């Protein structure tokens with residue numbers, strides 16, 4: 182399948198100062214929602230699958246569904262990214278199955294639970310970069326652990342998340358260490374820790390500068406200007422969706438997400454990839470609960486799934502527009518993977534590291 186590399190997409194985003202949502206996929210309905218929205222507004226697409234998605238749908242189904250998306254929307258640049266690869270072996274499997282980008286999350290050990298040492302992180306990430314770049318595939322690394330600055334605890338993304346209570350040095354990525362890490366690993370993109378966490382329960386009140394360290398992004402970006410920054414745990418947790426879920430029988434406690442306006446500030450300071458999973462889940466669940474309640478006689482699941490797709494499509498469209506990726510798909514001509522591999526081999530895509538060290 183003719184996929185675009187993450188690196189090419191994010192280079193374009195950096196050149197034109199916009200950001201791209203990276204949506205998690207598990208099933209056909211989520212893929213349809215994302216592609217319908219992207220097609221509506223002419224946005225490039227990043228689809229990402231976690232280990233949990235592969236466990237749910239099965240690797241061949243995920244691969245074939247993405248292949249179908251490429252066939253149905255040949256005019257849209259689509260990147261297929263492995264989210265939170267827990268080991269070099271996981272990343273290698275994704276590369277073999279045709280993904281155009283992988284994340285080696287060496288911030289945690291291979292159990293995806295124990296915070297790892299800096300040396301371990303460098304070692305596994307560098308190994309993945311070597312095999313991935315040789316075939317033109319991009320690599321995202323992670324430095325610092327995702328987790329709440331309020332509680333020190335991490336949320337879980339399909340089995341990936343630190344256990345125990347983390348301290349501030351683990352929860353906030355250090356700009357000097359980020360520069361060192363990028364130099365040692367040669368990653369294309371770096372996921373940073375700034376107080377966000379996976380899942381619906383991110384903040385007990387609307388976040389402030391104490392709980393969401395948007396300022397930290399600028400300091401990191403100045404040290405590694407051509408390494409694209411990635412914000413994980415970036416669902417906004419719409420209060421409206423929560424209300425609908427509660428109104429129609431769901432039980433979700435009070436919780437807040439990352440406001441779109443804060444993500445936009447992040448994009449202004451170098452964030453190029455914004456990971457969103459929970460928001461699609463909430464939008465779909467709200468629509469399904471409402472439709473089931475309003476049509477108790479209905480037993481065709483397609484009725485519920487259609488409502489879920491429409492609701493998630495609207496959400497994706499709003500994010501493409503807010504992050505500035507709408508209108509960009511037609512500006513991009515996909516560079517084949519073997520050409521990307523040649524460019525890596527010639528050192529044309531090596532990171533720039535500025536400042537001390």
Ligand code: 13P
Pocket residue numbers: 205264265338378379380381412413414415416417456457458459460
């Ligand atoms: P959310 O749970 O905030 O959607 O984050 C998803 C994510 O970061 C996937 O890697």
